[in-house]
Amino acid sequence: MPELPEVEIIKVSLEKKLIGLNIADIEILNKNSFQGNQHIAKGKKITKIWRKAKVLGIEIENTYVLLIHLKMSGQLIFSGKSVFIGGHPTQDMFKTLPNKSTRVIFTLSNQSILYFNDQRKFGWIKLVDLRKLNDSKDFLNNLGPEPLSKEFSWQILKKNLLKHPNMPVKVTMLDQKVISGIGNIYASEACFLAKIDPRNKVSTLTDNQYKLLYKSIILALKTGIKYGGSSKVHFVSPEGKKGLFLNHAFVYSRDNLPCKVCSHKIEKIKLASRGTYLCPNCQKLYNSF
DNA sequence: CACTTGACCTGTCCGC
DNA sequence: TGCGGACAGGTCAAGT
Numbered sequence: 001m002p003e004l005p006e007v008e009i010i011k012v013s014l015e016k017k018l019i020g021l022n023i024a025d026i027e028i029l030n031k032n033s034f035q036g037n038q039h040i041a042k043g044k045k046i047t048k049i050w051r052k053a054k055v056l057g058i059e060i061e062n063t064y065v066l067l068i069h070l071k072m073s074g075q076l077i078f079s080g081k082s083v084f085i086g087g088h089p090t091q092d093m094f095k096t097l098p099n100k101s102t103r104v105i106f107t108l109s110n111q112s113i114l115y116f117n118d119q120r121k122f123g124w125i126k127l128v129d130l131r132k133l134n135d136s137k138d139f140l141n142n143l144g145p146e147p148l149s150k151e152f153s154w155q156i157l158k159k160n161l162l163k164h165p166n167m168p169v170k171v172t173m174l175d176q177k178v179i180s181g182i183g184n185i186y187a188s189e190a191c192f193l194a195k196i197d198p199r200n201k202v203s204t205l206t207d208n209q210y211k212l213l214y215k216s217i218i219l220a221l222k223t224g225i226k227y228g229g230s231s232k233v234h235f236v237s238p239e240g241k242k243g244l245f246l247n248h249a250f251v252y253s254r255d256n257l258p259c260k261v262c263s264h265k266i267e268k269i270k271l272a273s274r275g276t277y278l279c280p281n282c283q284k285l286y287n288s289f
Numbered sequence: 290c291a292c293t294t295g296a297c298c299t300g301t302c303c304g305c
Numbered sequence: 306t307g308c309g310g311a312c313a314g315g316t317c318a319a320g321t
Contacts, residue, residue: 003314054315071315073299101299120298122315139316167292176316183314232314233301273294275312 002070003054004147004181005224006235006243010076011051013238014114017078018046018058022109033103033118036127040064053143053180065133067126067140068116073101073234074123079113119234144179147217152179154207154214161202161210169205169213170198171272182217185230185245185252188277189220192251197285198276199269204286223248251277 002010022045026038041060048059056076058066068076079097097115098105104116104125116125134141144160145152160178161169172178173187182190191198193216196209205213229235229243232253236242246253250260255268255277264281 006314069315071297072313074314118298119300120313122297164291171292174315185314230314235314272292 002074002229002235003183003186003224004051005186005221005245006229007051007054007056007070007181008225009229009237009243011049011056014056014058014076015049017112017238018049018108018114021046021112023060023106024109025105025107027105027107028103029098029105030103030118030121033116033121033123034125034127038127041066041127052140052146053176054183055140059130063130065128065130067124067128069124070118071120071122071124073119075101075115075117075234075236076238077115077117077236077240078238079115114238139176142177144175144177146180147182147221152214152218154211157214157217158205158207158210161205165203166201168199168271169196169202170276171274172202173217174272174274179217181221184274184276185232185249186217186220186224188252189249190216192216192277192279192283193219195283197280197283198271198278200286251279253277 022043023041026041028034028038041064044060046058046060047062050057054069056068058068060066077097099117101117101119102115103118103121106114108114145156157179161172163178164172164175170187170191173182173190174184188198190213194209194213196213224230224245227243227245227248228237228241230245231242232246251266254266257266258264259266259279259282262279262281264279266277266279269276269278
């Protein structure tokens with residue numbers, strides 16, 4: 001799904017469009033996509049929107065919050081005139097909304113409609129009492145630092161990665177308790193930027209490599225946001241636009257293509273059963289024993 | 290305890 | 306063209 005950059009793009013868009021509006025109706029087309037009593041939210045005002053890791057929060061009159069996780073294939077798309085203004089509809093948008101992947105439909109007080117589409121049905125929306133949010137042992141309260149916030153530093157990165165000294169660097173970066181918001185695309189990209197082979201054990205990293213990886217994570221995520229996110233298959237912004245980041249990626253989904261830095265052939269491997277891309281020339285492998 | 294694999298779903302793409 | 310298998314942006318639970 002959307003990783004941090006994609007969810008951030010959605011957040012910024014929803015902030016502009018939703019704050020101050022009331023929720024007129026919530027229609028649930030797939031029961032498992034929505035947890036909680038949707039009637040509680042009807043007629044109430046949207047007051048605040050935030051993102052933590054890859055989770056979106058839409059606060060309602062400061063008492064409830066709609067938590068949204070898009071997982072692998074979730075989309076939040078506005079319908080209505082604004083979608084097509086000045087733009088070409090993306091391929092996904094050729095199908096009118098709702099389509100067969102639509103799981104939940106939000107109707108807002110200004111008649112605009114927000115669709116939650118999710119081909120694979122892994123994503124979820126939960127309506128939760130805000131007071132219960134903080135004291136739960138929910139994973140939201142067990143997340144690692146936000147990489148684009150001031151709380152993040154190379155020392156924190158080092159400390160948290162070292163919770164798993166024997167695991168490959170890239171696998172550990174995907175652990176949301178270690179760092180928030182990194183997913184499979186940006187993990188491969190950050191390792192490339194830091195010239196670290198994703199298979200290297202955390203314990204092999206030097207302080208200089210932690211510093212470089214720290215900068216590389218931030219650069220990869222910011223570049224993702226700059227280019228509107230990654231749209232391998234599903235991601236579109238709420239306006240229906242695809243992201244262009246993968247046109248600028250160094251390794252992700254570029255197997256057998258020449259490295260943009262050294263022209264060596266990019267390899268695709270499996271790490272913890274996830275597709276992983278690297279340049280074996282730029283990224284040095286340490287076989288540690 | 291640390292780490293890996295399977296499950297959750299649907300759709301697409303690739304090789305035979 | 307058809308069919309089976311692998312694979313896809315994430316996260317848990319169960320298994321080793």
